[in-house]
Every structure is written in structure tokens, then in C-alpha cells.
Amino acid sequence: MKLLEIKNLMFSYNNHFNLEIEYLYLEKGEFVSIIGPNGSGKTTVLKLLTLLEKKKSGEIILFDKEIENYSKKELFKKISVVPQEFFTSFDFTVEDIISTGRIPYETLFSKDEDIIIKTMKKTNTLKFKERVYNTLSGGEKQRVMLTRALVQNTDILLLDEFVSQIDPGYTQQLVRMVKEESVKNNKSVLSIFHDVNLASLYSDRIYIFKEGKIKYSGKPEEIITEKIMKEIFDIDCIITEHPTKKKPQVIFEY
Amino acid sequence: MGIVFIILSIILFTSLGTVKIPFKNVILAFANNSDNPLYDRIIFNLRLPRVIGTLLIGAILAIAGNDFQMIIKNPLADPFIIGISSGASFGAVIYTALKSVYGIDLPFGIETFAFIFALIATIITFSLAKEGKKIPVVSLILSGVIVGFVFNSISTLFTVLFWQNLLHVNFWLMGSTGNIVWNDLIILTIFLVLQIAVNFIFKKHIEVVAMGDEISIFSGINPEKIKLIVLTINVFAVSVVVSKAGIIGFVGLIIPHLVRKITGPNIYYSTIGSMIYGGIFLGFADLFSRYLFRPTELPIGVTTSLVGLLFL
Numbered sequence: 214m215k216l217l218e219i220k221n222l223m224f225s226y227n228n229h230f231n232l233e234i235e236y237l238y239l240e241k242g243e244f245v246s247i248i249g250p251n252g253s254g255k256t257t258v259l260k261l262l263t264l265l266e267k268k269k270s271g272e273i274i275l276f277d278k279e280i281e282n283y284s285k286k287e288l289f290k291k292i293s294v295v296p297q298e299f300f301t302s303f304d305f306t307v308e309d310i311i312s313t314g315r316i317p318y319e320t321l322f323s324k325d326e327d328i329i330i331k332t333m334k335k336t337n338t339l340k341f342k343e344r345v346y347n348t349l350s351g352g353e354k355q356r357v358m359l360t361r362a363l364v365q366n367t368d369i370l371l372l373d374e375f376v377s378q379i380d381p382g383y384t385q386q387l388v389r390m391v392k393e394e395s396v397k398n399n400k401s402v403l404s405i406f407h408d409v410n411l412a413s414l415y416s417d418r419i420y421i422f423k424e425g426k427i428k429y430s431g432k433p434e435e436i437i438t439e440k441i442m443k444e445i446f447d448i449d450c451i452i453t454e455h456p457t458k459k460k461p462q463v464i465f466e467y
Numbered sequence: 468m469g470i471v472f473i474i475l476s477i478i479l480f481t482s483l484g485t486v487k488i489p490f491k492n493v494i495l496a497f498a499n500n501s502d503n504p505l506y507d508r509i510i511f512n513l514r515l516p517r518v519i520g521t522l523l524i525g526a527i528l529a530i531a532g533n534d535f536q537m538i539i540k541n542p543l544a545d546p547f548i549i550g551i552s553s554g555a556s557f558g559a560v561i562y563t564a565l566k567s568v569y570g571i572d573l574p575f576g577i578e579t580f581a582f583i584f585a586l587i588a589t590i591i592t593f594s595l596a597k598e599g600k601k602i603p604v605v606s607l608i609l610s611g612v613i614v615g616f617v618f619n620s621i622s623t624l625f626t627v628l629f630w631q632n633l634l635h636v637n638f639w640l641m642g643s644t645g646n647i648v649w650n651d652l653i654i655l656t657i658f659l660v661l662q663i664a665v666n667f668i669f670k671k672h673i674e675v676v677a678m679g680d681e682i683s684i685f686s687g688i689n690p691e692k693i694k695l696i697v698l699t700i701n702v703f704a705v706s707v708v709v710s711k712a713g714i715i716g717f718v719g720l721i722i723p724h725l726v727r728k729i730t731g732p733n734i735y736y737s738t739i740g741s742m743i744y745g746g747i748f749l750g751f752a753d754l755f756s757r758y759l760f761r762p763t764e765l766p767i768g769v770t771t772s773l774v775g776l777l778f779l
């Protein structure tokens with residue numbers, strides 16, 4: 214079942230960057246990634262999906278309904294987001310920030326408290342509970358923002374480079390956790406990655422963006438090729454197969 | 468603890484003044500057990516309304532400052548940055564010019580004029596700052612500066628032209644809680660209660676707006692709606708204060724900033740903290756203004772600004 218579909222979408226920032234998406238979809242329980250060079254429009258797609266920016270034309274259908282017809286509250290019971298970066302001017306604690314994930318439900322009963330604590334244990338952020346968010350390291354902040362999205366308990370998770378500053382140990386743990394959300398709990402994940410190998414290893418499908426357009430889309434083994442990597446990122450690389458998962462992995466040429 | 472603090476300061480502030488009334492007599496008078504009718508008259512007709520009014524005004528200004536700082540995400544914003552003060556001064560100057568220079572009889576008093584122009588100036592600031600449905604913080608501050616500049620220039624022009632008639636307006640504008648009477652306390656209390664109610668009802672919403680616009684949207688909140696509600700109630704509250712007591716700066720800037728250093732940005736604690744310390748701070752400023760310079764007074768706005776200087 215397709216939870217989310219983008220059709221013939223057009224958008225531009227004051228006419229200097231043009232995004233054009235003919236078709237993009239996300240099925241229930243799918244883990245889909247977006248990769249592409251800096252400035253290719255990946256974050257812009259998430260902004261359009263969350264109504265931070267307004268599309269020029271086209272359709273974005275969420276559960277058979279155009280997203281512009283959702284109230285903010287209803288929309289964010291279906292979609293949660295980990296933004297590329299998040300700053301705040303005040304000394305809010307980690308718990309303050311994570312608990313905002315429950316605002317769409319507008320209840321602050323013990324049930325919410327339970328979900329928050331349980332999720333914080335899973336992401337190993339409980340020990341920061343009382344800490345001021347601004348004093349955390351970059352990777353710790355990203356773990357907090359992932360926790361915030363998880364407590365929102367939505368069908369769709371939108372992740373914007375959510376492990377870009379996270380060490381290898383936590384990267385594996387968190388990506389696995391998100392993968393598990395999709396496999397076991399049937400959540401749909403749309404995740405932007407710069408690490409092509411991570412995207413290839415965990416994704417059911419990948420969209421490759423360049424200059425505001427989808428250049429390729431398909432299963433990792435179909436589109437992670439030496440030729441396409443050269444064309445998209447202008448890198449010289451060798452593609453090998455992951456010994457156990459049988460997914461393509463990129464090795465850089467010297 | 469805060470309540471005890473407030474009661475003690477009310478007794479202290481009521482006792483001290485041009486005529487010094489011993490603490491014992493103040494307490495006796497409060498207990499309706501006084502044997503000195505002169506003290507009674509001073510306490511109940513002159514001092515008590517002023518003292519309570521000062522506490523209320525300090526509380527309103529500090530809560531407004533806290534809300535402004537949170538909502539526009541600037542830990543050192545002042546509620547006056549959006550043109551309230553220059554609008555109010557303009558209203559007061561225009562009123563006096565019309566009345567004493569041109570001899571026009573006006574149906575409203577100087578307070579009403581100040582209040583109306585404070586609102587007009589704020590509305591102009593907001594409409595200048597508006598970009599589509601959003602009000603970006605930078606344009607809000609810039610528009611506030613522009614509106615302030617324009618209104619102040621016209622006020623200055625009038626003051627230069629008719630300085631003899633307008634001298635006392637300038638004094639009034641520098642702030643004084645000396646003209647507060649029992650009746651004023653009602654409207655001040657109403658606005659203080661409204662401010663607290665809005666902060667408590669929208670606690671989570673105000674906090675998430677202070678965290679940022681994007682995270683508000685991701686939490687299903689429309690940040691512009693929350694900003695509008697919170698700013699509107701505070702603009703009204705501050706405009707009422709300005710119309711009753713002139714322009715009293717720094718309370719709304721310094722107090723909430725210091726209070727949040729202790730309470731953090733939690734809206735319950737920072738609102739209550741701002742209320743208590745804003746009130747007590749202004750009470751001391753008022754005491755300083757009228758006690759040290761007795762039998763005359765220093766405008767309270769000058770005192771708070773001097774104290775503010777100490778923090779810079």
C-alpha cells in the first residue's frame with residue numbers, strides 16, 4: 214500500500230533553484246533513501262512534505278488525501294521529522310525537547326511519560342534527561358532529535374542525515390533501530406543519507422537526486438554502480454558486494 | 468515563599484516615604500486596628516494604592532518581557548522594542564498640544580490618548596514587519612526601530628515648538644506610579660491575571676515556539692498563531708501600564724532575563740518568577756525614587772534605567 218505519493222511536483226526558491234519530481238512514493242513498512250550531491254534538493258523535498266515550503270504545482274498525497282488539506286495537528290500524527298540541524302536560543306532540557314513530540318496528541322498523562330522514558334532508554338539518551346540540550350555534542354543532539362521523532366509514534370519517519378555526526382557504534386545501533394521500526398512495526402522511513410554504503414545496506418529502494426531532479430531510482434543493486442556514481446558525484450570508485458548482505462558497497466579509488 | 472516576600476515588601480514600602488510611618492502602625496492599620504487617623508489617611512489614600520500598583524506594574528512588565536524574549540527567541544528583547552513607548556509618548560504629546568496649545572476640548576484624558584497611540588504604533592510595526600503570513604523577528608525589530616524613530620521625531624518636533632506647555636509631559640513620560648489610585652488597580656489586576664492565564668494555558672505551545680518555528684510545526688503547532696495570541700495580550704497589558712505610569716524601561720528587559728537564569732525557560736516558573744521579582748524590583752525602584760529625593764521625586768523610569776546600567 215502506498216502511504217505517500219508525490220506527483221508532477223514543481224517548486225522553486227525565488228526562481229533560482231528548481232525542483233521537479235515526476236513521481237516518488239513510499240509504501241507501508243518500506244525503508245527508502247534519498248542520496249545526491251549537496252544542493253541537489255533533498256532537504257527541500259522534506260520541507261515540502263512538512264509544509265514548511267509551499268509547492269508551486271503538483272500533488273502530494275498522504276493516505277489518499279492531499280497534504281495541504283490536513284490540519285497541522287493531524288499531519289504530524291502521521292509524519293515525524295528529524296531535521297538536518299536544530300538549534301535553540303534558550304536552555305531547554307533534553308526532556309523538554311523530546312516531550313514536544315507528544316504535543317500533536319495534546320495529552321500529557323502518564324502514558325506519554327512512559328513512551329518518552331521507554332524510547333529514551335532505547336536510544337540511550339535517558340542519562341541526558343535533565344541536561345541542557347545546547348550543551349550536548351553534535352552526535353548526542355542527533356540522538357535526542359531521533360528520540361523526539363520516535364516518541365511521536367507516526368506511520369512515516371522523515372530523516373535528514375540523522376546520523377551525519379554520529380560515531381560508528383551508535384550509527385549502527387540507530388540505523389538498525391530505525392530499520393527495525395520499519396520491519397517489525399511496519400513504519401515507513403524516508404531517509405536522506407550522504408553515506409552511500411549505509412543507504413545501500415539498509416534501504417529497500419533508493420532515489421538519487423541531482424540538480425533538483427530524480428536521476429535514478431530503484432533497488433540498491435540496480436543503481437549503485439560505478440558508472441552512476443561517476444555521473445552523479447564525479448567520483449572514481451570500485452563497487453564490491455557486501456559479503457553477507459549481498460548489497461553493493463562503494464570503495465573509493467586512491 | 469514568594470507570598471511572604473511580597474507581604475513584607477508591601478509593609479516596608481508603605482512604611483517609608485516623606486512621612487515615615489513605623490512598621491507597627493502599618494501593620495495595625497492593615498489589621499484595621501489603628502488609632503492614628505492621619506496615618507490611616509496616608510496609608511489608604513496615598514501609599515497603599517501606589518505600592519500595590521507599583522508591584523502590579525512591575526509584574527506585568529516583567530511577564531511581558533519574558534513572553535517577548537521567549538516568543539521572538541531573543542533572550543534580551545524588551546517589550547518596548549515594537550513601538551509601544553514611542554506611540555504612547557506621541558499620544559501624550561499630541562493630547563497636550565491639542566489641549567493646552569490649541570485649546571481644543573477633548574473627550575478623553577491623556578491616558579486614553581497614550582493607550583490608543585501605543586496600540587496604533589504596535590499595529591503599524593506588525594503590519595510593516597509582516598511578510599505573507601509570517602512575521603520574521605528581524606523585520607519586527609527593524610520595523611519597531613523605524614516606527615519608534617518616526618513617532619519620536621514628531622514628538623520631538625512638537626516639544627521643540629511648544630516646550631513651555633510640554634515640559635510636564637516629558638516628566639510624565641519618564642514614568643511615575645505616583646498617580647495610581649484604587650480604581651486603576653482593577654484594570655491592572657485584570658491584565659496581570661490574563662497574562663498569567665495565557666501563559667499557563669499555552670505553556671507547552673509557548674515553549675515549543677521559543678525552541679524554534681520548525682520544531683513547532685513538526686509538533687503540529689502553528690507558531691504564528693501562538694505568537695499572535697501571546698503578543699496581543701502583552702501589548703494590551705503594557706499599553707495599559709504605559710497609560711497609567713508612563714514609560715518604565717529595563718524591568719521588562721533585565722528581570723525576566725535574570726529570572727530565567729535561575730528557573731530556566733520553563734513557562735510556569737519563569738512567569739511566576741518574573742511576576743514576583745518584577746514587582747519587588749519596581750517596588751524598590753519606586754521607594755528609591757520617592758524616599759531618597761523626598762519631598763520631591765525622581766521619575767521611576769530614570770531609576771530603573773540607572774539600575775539597568777549597573778547590569779550592563
Ligand SMILES: Nc1ncnc2c1ncn2[C@@H]1O[C@H](COP(=O)(O)OP(=O)(O)OP(=O)(O)O)[C@@H](O)[C@H]1O
Pocket residue numbers: 226227230249250251252253254255256257258297
Ligand atoms: N530558503 C532558501 N532560499 C533560497 N534558496 C534555498 C533555500 N534553501 C535551500 N536553497 C537552495 O536550494 C538548493 C537545494 O537545497 P537543499 O537544502 O534541498 O539541498 P540538499 O540536497 O539538502 O543539500 P545538502 O546535502 O547540502 O543538505 C540549494 O542550492 C540551496 O542553496
Ligand SMILES: [Mg+2]
Pocket residue numbers: 255256257297373
Ligand atoms: Mg540537506
